[in-house]
Amino acid sequence: MEPERLDLSPLDPAADQLAYERLIRRVMAAAEPELERRRITRTPLSVLGGWARPVLAAAAIVAVMAGSVLVATERDRPAQAQAPADMAEALGVPAPAVEWLVEGREPTKADLVLAMERRR
Amino acid sequence: MARLDDVNGDxxxxxxxxxxxxxxxxxxxxxxMRPAYAVALGVVKEPADAEDVCQDAFIRxxxxxxxxxPVRFGAWLLRIVRNRAYSVRRYLGVREAAPLDALALATGEPGPHRMLERSRLRRDLLAALAGLKEVQRQVVLLHDLEGWKHREIGALLDLPEGTVRAHLFHARRALRDHEALKRSKEG
Known part of the structure; x- marks a missing residue:
């Protein structure tokens, strides 16, 4: 048969309420510096600050990768034709005709013969 | 009263x-605090040392x-208390235990007869507990002082429930047979 439960209440730390409260106060006083440290490190600004470093690191990695891709793309692109010097060239108007247009005159027979000679 | 499985709100x-x-x-x-104190007292035996252990353990x-x-805070904390209590006991290993009479009387202000009697009973209980094996002390304090169940004590101390029951049985019997406690009852 199991022996009866003993009355251990004289060992209860809360039996002396004043002493017990003193113990709780003592623990809380000792905890205050750590609680304060935690309060400081958990302010909204510090939380954002905590995010800043990884976000900046990630942004730097993305920038480096994007730069590499850009350089590689530029290198692989075939050389493109020179851009036309002006509108007439872009439209394919022959050079002698451009002169006549600029000078605002009709071509003479000699101009036409000369133009034919140049194209040949 | 805090229990290991009392996670509501923790x-x-x-x-x-x-x-x-x-x-x-x-x-x-x-x-x-109370279960932490019971665990600490079970290891270090001295109430003042148990209080110091509790303070250190809460801060750690x-x-x-x-x-x-977070849902296992209770068990996690009490393991810190136990480990801290073992460290303190090792540290104090060479120190002779303060005479229990002096300890008990130190906390007892001159007062009514009832207070004196309670102080004497406390002293005798501490003397009787000091004679138990450590595991018996922890089991009987958690069970009879804190009202923990065998299963909960077993979970904390890594013991099967049956072993906890056996330790409780032997601890209670040893305490009942302790001379100081017999004198207290007779006195």
């Missing part, structure tokens, strides 16, 4: 304490709060 309190909420931490301290727990699973 997680939220732990979360708030992590953010430096002193009120939340104080609720945890009040909830677990607060410093490492980010490592804890």
């Amino acid at each position: 997680a939220a309190l732990v979360q708030r304490a992590r953010e430096g909420d002193g009120a939340a931490f104080e609720v945890l301290v009040r909830r677990y 727990a607060l410093e490492r709060l980010d490592d804890c699973d």
Whole structure:
């Protein structure tokens, strides 16, 4: 048969309420510096600050990768034709005709013969 | 009374304490002080040392709060208490235990007869507990002082429930047979 439960209440730390409260106060006083440290490190600004470093690191990695891709793309692109010097060239108007247009005159027979000679 | 499986509200309190909420931490301290004290007293035997162990353990727990699973806070804290109590006992190993009479009387202010009697009973209980094996002391304190179940004590001390029952049986019998406690009853 199991022996009866003993009355251990004289060992209860809360039996002396004043002493017990003193113990709780003592623990809380000792905890205050750590609680304060935690309060400081958990302010909204510090939380954002905590995010800043990884976000900046990630942004730097993305920038480096994007730069590499850009350089590689530029290198692989075939050389493109020179851009036309002006509108007439872009439209394919022959050079002698451009002169006549600029000078605002009709071509003479000699101009036409000369133009034919140049194209040949 | 705090229990290992009494996790209601612990997680939220732990979360708030992590953010430096002193009120939340104080609720945890009040909830677990008595079981922490019982565990510590079971190891170090001296009430004053048990109080120091509890204080150190709560501070260490607060410093490492980010490592804890909030729903298992109670078990996690009491393991810190046990480890801290073992360290303190090792540290105090060479120190002779203070005479229990002096210890008990030191806390007892001159007062009514009842207080004196209680102080004497406390002294005798401490003397009787000191004669138990450590595991018996922890089991009987958690069970008979804190009202924990065998299963909960077993979970904390890593013991099968049947072993906890056996330790409790032997501890109670040894305490009942202790000369000092017999004298207290007769006196």
